[in-house]
Amino acid sequence: MKKIMFIIPLSIFILTGCWDKHEIEEQAFVVVIGLDDSEKEDGVSVTYQIANPQVGIPNTGGEKEVASEIITFTAPDFITARDLANATVARKVNFAHTKAMVIGEDFIRTEKAKKFLTSGIRDREIRRDIQVVVSKEKAADFIKNNNPNLETRPHKFYDLMTGRWAETGLVPLSDLQRYFQRIESKNDAYLAIYATTEKSDDDKYGNEDDYLPGQIDQKGSSRTQLIGSALLKDGVMIGTLTGEETRSALNLRSKSIAKYMRVTYKDPFNKKYRVAALLTKPRSNKIEILTQEVTPKVNVTIPLSFKILAIPSGENYVTNLENQELLRRHVEDTLKKKYNELVKITQEEYKINPFNWSRVARKNFLTMQEYEEYDWDDKYTNADVNIKVEVKFTGFGKQLGPPKVDEKDEGK
């Protein structure tokens, strides 16, 4: 009896377990996966950026090595490609720390890309919080050209950069989880981070946010720009939104997402200047969708708080309450106009909403069948959207007014 009591636990240890074990230093951590179309019908061009752990760590002998290894090859899909990668990489390829999936714009505009992306859902190591980045150029080129100067390790750039959405709203939150969700729900568009490392030909000056990647006329060594978003309908890209439009889209969504956005508006008194402000959404939007009529009615109320950062024109919007009211109304009108324009584009051009409004519309139906019969997608294009912006001043900065400027310089 005693022997059996000993053998049973022992066999548990000997016969089970252990086989999933991999020493940490024997693994290659793929930080970024790139996907492009390949000439082959059933293949995809996969790019792996593999982090070199020793870079940046003192006393390891790796200080002089490159920060990452980038390999590109054609494979049936990006999951099985890791075995192929072992032809050149000596370690077990691991996706557990993948931060971003970069997809070339040309590729994501095809149905094929969607199939390859969704097939990755089965793999255990693919995290749902991988950020989806759409690059204007080929993904392989984007990964190769992206050389941030501040970050030693490649994953850090993607970690930080994709996290900025929560504060600036210039790019959306676009993880793999939401990508899958939007494909399943079908009635809302998915916004993915739009990026490039190439300079665009149509340079423009778009104030603080009205750009597509590559359009910002910046000088400096790193050419990477992540701004605006790619609009995906049912997993396939159909259009782009600039940084400003992306912000508007995020604000039109029900929940309060971006913490604060620094924005400027034309000074209502002095058209030469713009008033700078910090815009936050303290509460969720009030969204009401009436589906009884043939053309649905959408009423959106957006509460915004408005903190003045700078008034370069020198007009008194602080102590003069009349002026204040004027500015408030001006901002409300401007925003309303912008929001209406965006809604119009999505209705007419893209024929899908990126504001997750289908969730609100769903509530009006008792069963899924009823909702599907109603055909929200089709109805949205004609929907009567009514946007109300409620701006509230919450602050005027640390100091009420700037130091007095000479009379003659003023108001010219």
Added chain:
Amino acid sequence: MNIKKLFSNRKKFEVTRNSSKEEKIKDNLEHNISTLSSIFESSINSDFVIRQCDVLSLEKKASTFFLNGLVDPKEIEEFIINALTNSEENVNKNMDIEQLVNDIIPIKNIKAVSMISECVQGLNNGQTLLLVEGIENGFLLDTTKIEHRGVETPQNELVIKGSNEGFVESVAINKALIRKQLRYEKLVSDNVELHNRAADSVSLMYVNDLVDKDVVEDVKKRLRDIDVDTIQNIALLEQYLEERPYSLVPTILYTERPDRVVSYMLEGHVVILAENSPACLVVPVTFWSFFHTAEDNYQRWAYGNFIRIIRLLCFLIAIVTPSFYVAVTTFHIEMLPTDLALAIAAKRETIPFPVIVEVLIMEVAFEILREAGIRVPSPIGPTIGIVGTLILGQAAVEANIISPIMVIVVAITGLSSFAIPDISFSFMIRVIRFGFLLSAAIFGLFGIVICLTLSVAYLTTLHSFGVPFLSPKTPYNPSSKDLIFRRTIRKQRIRPTNINPQDSTRK
């Protein structure tokens, strides 16, 4: 063959010894002297002293017997020999002889005995035996003076706030220390004679109107069942009393603080004291007794709970950290922040061993260091520190045998195990840590969870003198909830009822 002889010899000896012990004291003084001489082997035992004298006031011969080293020679000289020989007062010869001895000898305690065995025990305990010619009674005079340390600070259970007296190797002093802190008429000290060769005596102390009488009986029964030559001290007694000698978990509390003992007695526990031990045992105890320290209640509510939180953390860290490290780096790399994963991978690239071997090397090295630190003679003590830090901290890392993160893991584990107040518990944790480690190396986090579950399950099956080990938490009994956290002193109005005190409210 030789061994057999030894045993047979011993048996014979025991027979003769017992037969002479069971004799009564005769009225023939010479006979008594020879009996006692043979019992104490006076021909070779130089500590056994027989002093003969004439008692003038009685006009009789008398003999005093004592064992050197256990008695106060000054007291014997001054109050016994002097009193016996110089007494010139007229005493009433018609008086009872017992009364006479009481009158003549000015000593604090005199006990009349009639059996040789009683005499022997008295002598062994440092009393002086007085035998008078023609009387069938002996007199045991209390002259005990046994050397011991002075009262000092406890060695292991230190506090910042609170009394600094610790027990010493004398039951009399220890009882005094307890009585000093609890001056209550119901505090009794109940002596139990063990049925063994040396006839050791063990004292039980408890508050008679609080204690659970069944526990007292249980302790006494277990004490009577002990059948060995002698119980040298309380640490050995602990092992004779406990229910599961092979278990890793201690079920009897060993403490060297009188204040702690008093607080336990007030909850209805029984305290066991024995000679030669700078500590005493408390029964029955629960898991929480090992988790608590005296200071938890001395410090104010917030501070006391703060150190409890730290201690809880130390418990978890000491048990789980090395295994958690192994599990995460070999099975669950996705759990680590990317920067940390890369940092660990970078440092481990040149290490020749798998993580589990690395951990084992360091853990064993640390245990060696710890053991060596205790055994090393104090003049060369500082070497341990130097060698230890150099080997564990620096050289091993530079020689690429150990990664620096490993040093942190082992250091925090070691440090945490030092923060566990009870030495038995500390040992328990040090040992099961290796079990956890093995399991984590094979199953990953799953293994750790299995081990934790099994550990808790095992703890629930334990009993200490009939009290479930995890009570009053589970099974639930009303108490003041002084478990992981404690309430303010004012709210601790109920005694833990799992101990079955006779009165459950403190007043």
